[in-house]
Amino acid sequence: MLPFHGGQRQDVIFLTIKEIAQLAGVSVATVSRTINHQGKASPEVQKRVWDIMKKYDYVPNATGRSLRTTRTGMVLVLLPLLSNSFYSPIVEGIDHAARQQGYNIIVATIQMDRATEDRYLSLVRMRQVDGLISLSSTLSTAEIQAFGQQHPFVIACECPQDARISCVEIDNYKAGYDAATSLIRRGHKRIAMINFDYVSLSPPLREKGFRKALKDAGITPDESLILHTEQFDIESGAASCEKLLSLPEPPTAVFCYSDPLAIGMIHALAAHGLHAGKDMEIIGFDNTDVAGVFLPGITSVAQPTFDIGVTAFGLLREKMLDLNSTPKRVTLPHTIVYRDTAKEPK
Amino acid sequence: MLPFHGGQRQDVIFLTIKEIAQLAGVSVATVSRTINHQGKASPEVQKRVWDIMKKYDYVPNATGRSLRTTRTGMVLVLLPLLSNSFYSPIVEGIDHAARQQGYNIIVATIQMDRATEDRYLSLVRMRQVDGLISLSSTLSTAEIQAFGQQHPFVIACECPQDARISCVEIDNYKAGYDAATSLIRRGHKRIAMINFDYVSLSPPLREKGFRKALKDAGITPDESLILHTEQFDIESGAASCEKLLSLPEPPTAVFCYSDPLAIGMIHALAAHGLHAGKDMEIIGFDNTDVAGVFLPGITSVAQPTFDIGVTAFGLLREKMLDLNSTPKRVTLPHTIVYRDTAKEPK
DNA sequence: TCTCTGAAGGTAATCGTTTTCCTTTTTTCT
DNA sequence: AGAAAAAAGGAAAACGATTACCTTCAGAGA
Numbered sequence: 001m002l003p004f005h006g007g008q009r010q011d012v013i014f015l016t017i018k019e020i021a022q023l024a025g026v027s028v029a030t031v032s033r034t035i036n037h038q039g040k041a042s043p044e045v046q047k048r049v050w051d052i053m054k055k056y057d058y059v060p061n062a063t064g065r066s067l068r069t070t071r072t073g074m075v076l077v078l079l080p081l082l083s084n085s086f087y088s089p090i091v092e093g094i095d096h097a098a099r100q101q102g103y104n105i106i107v108a109t110i111q112m113d114r115a116t117e118d119r120y121l122s123l124v125r126m127r128q129v130d131g132l133i134s135l136s137s138t139l140s141t142a143e144i145q146a147f148g149q150q151h152p153f154v155i156a157c158e159c160p161q162d163a164r165i166s167c168v169e170i171d172n173y174k175a176g177y178d179a180a181t182s183l184i185r186r187g188h189k190r191i192a193m194i195n196f197d198y199v200s201l202s203p204p205l206r207e208k209g210f211r212k213a214l215k216d217a218g219i220t221p222d223e224s225l226i227l228h229t230e231q232f233d234i235e236s237g238a239a240s241c242e243k244l245l246s247l248p249e250p251p252t253a254v255f256c257y258s259d260p261l262a263i264g265m266i267h268a269l270a271a272h273g274l275h276a277g278k279d280m281e282i283i284g285f286d287n288t289d290v291a292g293v294f295l296p297g298i299t300s301v302a303q304p305t306f307d308i309g310v311t312a313f314g315l316l317r318e319k320m321l322d323l324n325s326t327p328k329r330v331t332l333p334h335t336i337v338y339r340d341t342a343k344e345p346k
Numbered sequence: 347m348l349p350f351h352g353g354q355r356q357d358v359i360f361l362t363i364k365e366i367a368q369l370a371g372v373s374v375a376t377v378s379r380t381i382n383h384q385g386k387a388s389p390e391v392q393k394r395v396w397d398i399m400k401k402y403d404y405v406p407n408a409t410g411r412s413l414r415t416t417r418t419g420m421v422l423v424l425l426p427l428l429s430n431s432f433y434s435p436i437v438e439g440i441d442h443a444a445r446q447q448g449y450n451i452i453v454a455t456i457q458m459d460r461a462t463e464d465r466y467l468s469l470v471r472m473r474q475v476d477g478l479i480s481l482s483s484t485l486s487t488a489e490i491q492a493f494g495q496q497h498p499f500v501i502a503c504e505c506p507q508d509a510r511i512s513c514v515e516i517d518n519y520k521a522g523y524d525a526a527t528s529l530i531r532r533g534h535k536r537i538a539m540i541n542f543d544y545v546s547l548s549p550p551l552r553e554k555g556f557r558k559a560l561k562d563a564g565i566t567p568d569e570s571l572i573l574h575t576e577q578f579d580i581e582s583g584a585a586s587c588e589k590l591l592s593l594p595e596p597p598t599a600v601f602c603y604s605d606p607l608a609i610g611m612i613h614a615l616a617a618h619g620l621h622a623g624k625d626m627e628i629i630g631f632d633n634t635d636v637a638g639v640f641l642p643g644i645t646s647v648a649q650p651t652f653d654i655g656v657t658a659f660g661l662l663r664e665k666m667l668d669l670n671s672t673p674k675r676v677t678l679p680h681t682i683v684y685r686d687t688a689k690e691p692k
Numbered sequence: 693t694c695t696c697t698g699a700a701g702g703t704a705a706t707c708g709t710t711t712t713c714c715t716t717t718t719t720t721c722t
Numbered sequence: 723a724g725a726a727a728a729a730a731g732g733a734a735a736a737c738g739a740t741t742a743c744c745t746t747c748a749g750a751g752a
Contacts, residue, residue: 016738027702032740040700062472063412064738067707072409074474082453083434083635091428095455104469106452107428109441123450126408128418234639263639270641289429290636293580293609295616362708373732378710386730410708413737 015058024052035060075316076129077107078120080136086286086305087135090156093309094133101317103130114138124151131316148327152319156312157303158201159329166315168330170303172202175334176209176255179283179301182336183253184217185345186281190225192251194240194261197228203257206285210255225251232257237264238271245272252280253342259284259291262298262341281342297339304332361404370398381406421662422475423453424466426482432632432651433481436502439655440479447663449476460484470497477662494673498665502658503649504547505675512661514676516649518548521680522555522601525629525647528682529599530563531691532627536571538597540586540607543574549603552631556601571597578603583610584617591618598626599688605630605637608644608687627688643685650678 021028026045033040034049041049052058066072075098079087091107098105106129110117117138124132124147131152137144141160147153148165159167176193183191193210196203207226214221224247229236237260244250245268256262262284266276276282277296284291287302311330318325338344367374372391379386380395387395398404412418421444425433437453444451452475456463463484470478470493477498483490487506493499494511505513522539529537539556542549553572560567570593575582583606590596591614602608608630612622622628623642630637633648657676664671684690 017740018738028739029703029741030701033701036740038741042700045700059468059471061413061738062469062474063409063418064707065740066409067407067413067709067738068740070707072474081434082428082437083431085429085431088427088429092455099465104454104465106422106454108450108452109438119450122405123408125405128408128420260639267641290639293606293636295613295641363710364708374709375711375733376731379731382710384711388730391730407708410737411710413708413739414710416737 015056017058017060020049020052020056020058023056024049070127072128072130073103074129075103075105075131075133075313076120076123077105078117078132078134078137079107079109080112081109082107085289086303089305090135090309090312093306093311094313095309096306097310097313097317101313103313110136110138112136112138121147124153131320133312133316148319152316152323154312154316154319156308160201164327166319166327166329168308168311168315168332170308170334171331172205173209173212175285175301176206177213178209178334178336179206179255179285180210180213181217182345183255183281183283183342184213184219186253186343188251188253188281189219190222190249190251190253191219192225192227192244192254194227194229194237194254194256194265196232196257196261197230203228206257229257229261232261234260234264234267237261238268239264241265241268250280254280254282256282256284259286259288259298259300262300263290263294266294266296266298266341277341277343283336283342287337291337292339296341299339299342300337302335302337304334307332361402363404363406366395366398366402366404369402370395416473418474418476419449420475421449421451421477421479421659422466422469423451424463424478424480424483425453425455426458427455428453431635432649435651436481436655436658439652439657440659441655442652443656443659443663447659449659456482456484458482458484467493470499477666479658479662494665495669498662498669500658500662500665502654506547510673512665512673512675514654514657514661514678516654516680517677518551519555519558521631521647522552523559524555524680524682525552525601525631526556526559527563528691529601529627529629529688530559530565532599532689534597534599534627535565536568536595536597536599537565538571538573538590538600540573540575540583540600540602540611542578542603542607543576549574552603575603575607578607580606580610580613583607584614585610587611587614591615596626599628600626601629603631605632605634605644605646608646609636609640612640612642612644612687623687623689629682629688633683637683638685642687645685645688646683648681648683650680653678 017028017031021031026049030041030045031049034046077091077094095105108120110120123129133154133156135156136158141163144160144165145163153165155165155167157169159169180191193207195207211221227240227243229240237256241264254265256265262282265282269276269280284298284300287300291298291300315328363374363377367377372395376387376391377395380392423437423440441451454466456466469475479500479502481502482504487509490506490511491509499511501511501513503515505515526537539553541553557567573586573589575586587610600611602611608628611628615622615626630644630646633646637644637646661674
């Protein structure tokens, strides 16, 4: 628990509802009711109050209001980091939905650091915000569930299977299956996967789907073609590419866990005088904006990011209205955006 | 002014300081003083209070606290949009500095929409946050100044020349001068500039610096080589490139207002079978993360983003401590990061 | 004329803290 | 030992809104 050293703002004068009431010659109740459009006051009185408020540039104090109503109108969104264009449209979706219900969202990054995450979780506990949407958490399943029991809390994109909490995500198993199938239908037989190996939930699911697709097509997965990296960044992609190229029989297509991995692949191929899309087909994941901008354009599995955001807020809203409502689990459909590095089959 | 419909959170029970006091057999004053490390209570009493708080998982209510102290410990950061990697490190810098002073930052995007911006400005007016750092505003100079007089408010990156308000930015004139000079020293004589033409403050400054560098080198700026675009995106870059290539005597080097413009140039060159860095040298701006990732690597003018963030919070802190302190204007140094599209001179 | 109803509006309690005064007890100094 | 000072802790007044409850008054219906 942090100490709190109050530093006042005594330097600027501003009016309270009491003074507005005095100036308008009515009671504070009437002013409050006027502000909140609760009728009760006659039109003439309301007009007088509005005029005074405008004249003196009155703005109600959010803190006083929140204390009384036990609601702040703010929702916290936690991201791992800001500089990942995958999250932006999700946040926009949340914001869009929140705004329609009169909420403001605030965004904070946890930098995948537990202490930082705790600092922001305590904003919820202290009721400085009304609810929380987390796009990536360092919490254990048990902790997630416990927190969700105490506060409106929704998870997007990385939902623990067994936590009783509202969440929204794509079907990662199916996404892996679809990506592999797409490459198979292009005629590839030796297909690699570069997977992310951190304690994260989606990688094993995508890999399972990937393997199943191969088996369904009568291809036995070659373990030397399934690599795991500790980061999903460009360097890891390049390193993995080198490994694959040094095999006696390199793959002709690769499914990457992320777009940066795909970019690393392309870099490494270029260093060998090879071209992604011609000498090797590549599919990335998340359809981040660089995928559409890169040369060559990167084929990528796209998540319905904006909808994920909208849905997440909807789920949170239910929880804010009734904390005891039963948690919902929503799955949204993904797509594959075909560009240069892997053409559309057929 | 928005009405406010209180929706209660009656469903979950939690303790107040009063109940903690009762359970510990002390007064609320003692509990409060213990929480805030204000001494006064004996060590034994303090321990008893901490134990009770831990046992019952007590967390002080931020709203009650804020109402009394007139401070929320939150600072609002306004961005144009989230999906621009230029802003991320600035926000990280702000966050870093804020954290050291016990503040939390919250990020919101204004989507370059006045109504949206107003909604967030009213968070400041309602005192739901203690201060505001804006990385891009749709407000007029007069409005900016007025707001800065009433609330702690700092601007970063795009500071109106004549507003009396604290701000931090680079020297855009010098940045334009340096970029041009770099190309001149590489031996180029026909140097183009693709500038941004929106009501923004930095474009004319950078252009002035660009022109001055040419003149200082004895080169008369060729007006057909100085283009203005309404967006600073990839499409505009490609379109501008086409224009330049269709000239009787195309330039051999280009200075772009942004990295996306540079990427557009590269795309268009590639479409003509030309290579950026070989057939034409290109310098972008902001050193966004795609610049380092792209093939070829994009040479770009880099702003000291993290430091801009740290400095911005420092300036805001001064204003939060004393709203009447005289505004400061800070200029930080830029650099040029050389990659493939324009080699370092000499 | 009398009662009843609804509208208009005021009074004061309340939300959960922090902090200003107090009072009481203990320690220190002479 | 006695006075002064310091330490420990409590009671209650803020902070600025919302709202439950009450009062007054005008008009309707009998």
